[in-house]
Amino acid sequence: MSETGKKYKKHDYSKRLQIVAKVLEDHLPVRTASRLFEVDSMQVKYWVAMYSRYGEEGLRMRTKYYPGDFKYKVLCDLFENQLTLFATALKYGISSPSAVLMWKRKYEATGLCGLYEGKQLWTESMATEKKNPIKQETGASEANNKETGDLLREIDFLKAENAYLKKLRALVQERIARENQKGRQPSGN
Numbered sequence: 087m088s089e090t091g092k093k094y095k096k097h098d099y100s101k102r103l104q105i106v107a108k109v110l111e112d113h114l115p116v117r118t119a120s121r122l123f124e125v126d127s128m129q130v131k132y133w134v135a136m137y138s139r140y141g142e143e144g145l146r147m148r149t150k151y152y153p154g155d156f157k158y159k160v161l162c163d164l165f166e167n168q169l170t171l172f173a174t175a176l177k178y179g180i181s182s183p184s185a186v187l188m189w190k191r192k193y194e195a196t197g198l199c200g201l202y203e204g205k206q207l208w209t210e211s212m213a214t215e216k217k218n219p220i221k222q223e224t225g226a227s228e229a230n231n232k233e234t235g236d237l238l239r240e241i242d243f244l245k246a247e248n249a250y251l252k253k254l255r256a257l258v259q260e261r262i263a264r265e266n267q268k269g270r271q272p273s274g275n
Contacts, residue, residue: 087198097125102145105130106137128172132183135176148181157189158239161201164190165243165250198240 087145097174105123108114109130116134120127135145156178164174171183171190180186192200 099146102133103137103142105143109134110137116164129182132172134178135172136179139176140179142178150181152180152185155239156242157201158198160186160195161189162246165246168250168253193243198236198243202236209212249268 101123105119105125107265108119108122109116114122116130117127119125120130123130133145152246160178160180163177164171169177170260171186175183175186189201192203239274
């Protein structure tokens with residue numbers, strides 16, 4: 087089966103451990119292990135990195151749900167420190183770098199509130215507010231505090247994004263200046 091023709095399938099813990107053992111203990115190259123077990127080579131590379139950093143626990147199935155605050159923290163780190171998706175996912179023990187990519191795309195499309203969609207939208211406190219009208223007064227101040235916290239987090243995130251864009255602009259200008267010094271015209275890339 088070709089590299090692009092592979093179907094996505096989950097691999098249980100024992101299979102992941104077996105593949106990692108082949109790479110680390112038997113010194114089988116990642117690509118060879120990938121072909122042998124019919125698993126994407128980047129996935130094998132990630133499993134090896136997770137095992138190297140977290141041990142066997144790094145290969146166990148992870149939570150599929152991450153809270154919005156956690157996603158926000160991960161994306162801030164990604165932007166501020168210009169990390170790769172792979173390095174960011176590995177640093178935070180996220181099951182796959184593609185999860186970070188999905189969060190990044192969601193943020194770019196819908197903003198900060200997109201990170202909080204899903205299970206976090208309807209919380210237990212929201213359900214009790216409707217059932218218990220006596221607590222609505224304190225609920226309003228709690229809602230204001232939550233909204234203030236959300237706005238402060240969004241400000242921090244926007245600052246990080248702004249710093250990232252400024253750095254990117256500086257790097258592009260530096261490259262153009264370097265190319266102009268060589269007497270060449272900058273490429274359109």
